[in-house]
Amino acid sequence: MNAAGRSAPIEVSYFPGCSLATTAKENNQSLIESCARLGIRLIEIPDWNCCGSSSAHSISHRLAFDLACRNLALAPAGRPLITACPSCTLRLKHAQHLLRHDPEARRRYESLWGRPYDPDLHVRHFFGLLVEIDWRSRIGNGEIAALDLTFAPYYGCMLNRPAPLRPSSDHHGIMERVLGDLGMRSVLWASSTQCCGTFLTVARPDIVTPKVNAILQNAADSGAECVVTACAMCHMNLEVRCTLKAPIPIFHFSELIALAFGSARRDWFSRHLIDPRPLLRRKGLAE
């Protein structure tokens, strides 16, 4: 800790991914704001590309590997690479898994990107960083608004550990802990790791709509006033495909941290398809 009562700043590389850069800008901005308050500097990987999303690995394992690897190759040594999107996290970690275990994969990496892969590069979701730091001691002396909200933590499926990555953490429980520290109450419910349907939302909305409705109905029935998502794609699917009459609002995890820190911006909440502002007003958390 320094004289101002703040711990030393942490510098990390940051991979936002396409969703946070575009459809979920409010997720990105609120994460950056929250991290700034915690003394975490997110340094965006220069010229990062799409991790391949679900589509690359769905039809070409080589393309999925190469697209993820370019980002790994761009990450400077000596700093962890932080992701915010669970799907990007999975893609980057899977490429790393192949690099660790397959000499052929390493040869391809070296021939494409002109350098050996960095075995020490620590790819991790933002949650992993939150677990590790004593985040309360990093907030400093500024005010924290108590968030009087009952929420259903929705992790979605992509933080789950696929078989090859089993030793890594899935971070379940972190939202309850951190948001609990900020005054929120979580509900226990059955859908917290249920898949939202991901890309089937485009070609098979007939499959996704009932899934999404069941998830949101389940959250409301469990007594939640809102759902909090860990994944920008889940957030979009829940909002876009829900056909319930009066669904409860859905927040990105980072929006609520920023809200408690007093650094939330009004134009984040106006971008939601299910308007969260009436709830926030009712709770005295917005004008």
Next chain:
Amino acid sequence: MTLPEGPPIRLGALDPQFSREIKKLAGTDFHACLQCRSCSGGCPFSDHMDYMPNGVMRLVQLGLKQEALSCNTIWICVGCHTCSIQCPMAIDIPGVMDALREKALAENIEAIEPDILAFHREVLHSIARYGRTHKLEIMLRYKLKKRDLFSDLDVGLRMLAKRKLDLSPSRITDLEAIEKVFRP
């Protein structure tokens, strides 16, 4: 509760070479499958699949190539890994689905879910062009090719109104690197 059932698996022409090939491509040993059906019990999309995930494991174990490559299960699977985290044998089941999809395309087997394939192709087209995904263009191209501009028009308009869909793409500078990746 009864577990979902797929169609019966009938022994036809067995192709052990196919089995070996998929095992290598998928990087997981599906021969470890003991047919406990945890995967199928947990799969959120099994209602929409013909063969259940455990059924697909049996097809690849036996080398029933035609059945494995032409089932709709491999297209409906989104890779959510609900199955593989429940699998007592730690089989990367979505990895097997990925391998089968790729093999089906290599063998020109008609995709039984052409819209899902068309969507994947549009996403990759966008990445090849910009290095990132441009969602508005992906949707427009997908809808145009399908000649179906009106379903989901309301969704698109709501997203535009909420500034969720950027009109111009976010793109990378070094497109040559992406070109290199997409070169066959």
